[in-house]
Structure formats: C-alpha cells, structure tokens
C-alpha cells in the first residue's frame with residue numbers, strides 16, 4: 791500500500807513548489823504586467839479612459855495657449871519693420887536733399903532759379919534722366935522701387951520693402967512763395983503692408 795502512494799508525493803510537492811514560484815514571480819512582476827493578471831487598477835494608476843481624457847484636455851489647453859501667444863509673436867516683429875522703414879526713409883531723404891533744388895539750379899545751388907536775373911525753374915519731375923542719373927530733388931517725384939543702395943543694387947534684406955517718393959511745391963507750409971520750397975514725402979511699405987511716411991522740405995536757397 792505504501793508503495794502505491796509513493797509516486798504521488800513528488801508530484802504534489804512539485805505542484806506546491808510551482809504555485810509558490812508563480813506567486814513569488816507575480817509579486818515581483820512590473821506594474822504593466824501585473825495588470826494583465828486582472829488585478830484592480832483603482833489604487834495603482836489611471837484607467838485608459840482617464841488617460842485618453844487627460845490627453846484630450848491637454849491638447850485643448852495647448853491649442854488655447856498657442857492661440858493666445860501667437861498674436862504677440864507676430865506683433866513682436868513690428869518694431870523691426872518700423873526700424874528698417876525708418877532707416878530707409880532717412881536714407882532716401884538724405885539722398886534727395888543732397889541734390890540741387892531744380893534742374894536749372896547750378897551745382898552747389900549758388901544761383902536760385904526763378905529769381906531776377908537767374909534761370910527759370912524747370913519744374914517737378916525727371917528731366918529725361920534715368921533712375922541712376924537723377925541730379926535734382928524733384929527728379930524723384932513718382933519714384934516707386936525696391937530700396938536700392940548707392941550703386942543701384944537692391945539692398946540685401948530689404949527686398950520685400952517698397953519705397954515711393956512724392957515731390958511737390960509747398961512753400962506755403964513754411965510761409966514762403968509756393969515755388970521756393972518743395973515737400974519731399976517718402977513712403978515706405980513694409981513686408982506686411984504697413985505704411986511708414988517721412989517728409990522733409992528743400993528750399994530754393
């Protein structure tokens with residue numbers, strides 16, 4: 791009788807050992823693997839639905855933050871446009887003011903056109919010259935171009951700007967005869983379409 795039970799003892803012992811191994815291994819499994827055993831999630835983390843809801847809420851919050859800060863990012867470039875427009879306006883005004891008053895004014899403006907004994911003033915506009923050979927202030931009237939440097943080349947970094955020039959008699963603004971002063975107006979349009987206007991007077995002295 792004893793001999794008939796002997797083969798079962800090692801099996802029972804081995805089975806008991808396997809169960810202890812399984813229990814021990816399960817207790818040391820990583821969290822993710824423990825979930826596969828159907829253990830409760832209530833006290834160990836978030837459910838899948840909770841994670842999906844949290845991700846969706848984060849996406850909405852991020853979209854709101856981006857939309858809130860984006861206008862400020864665009865507006866922060868405005869000072870740069872204004873600064874470059876001012877540089878262009880000043881540069882063009884200095885260039886134009888450095889020319890003689892009228893086509894009939896001799897170099898150095900030593901004689902006034904239109905005065906007694908002097909040549910008659912020619913008037914507003916180019917006198918048959920091309921852009922590169924303008925020699926008096928009103929030759930620039932009606933000009934509209936991408937900003938160029940002294941050599942006539944478009945200024946690097948300013949390709950998207952447009953400079954327009956208007957020259958008109960405006961002696962009355964200064965209490966002079968109308969033909970004794972010209973108002974030079976330089977309008978710079980920046981890449982976003984913003985308009986920057988600068989003006990100066992050149993007198994017939």
Ligand SMILES: [Ca+2]
Nearest residue numbers: 917925926929
């Ligand atoms: Ca001229």
Ligand SMILES: [Ca+2]
Nearest residue numbers: 893915928929
């Ligand atoms: Ca002229």
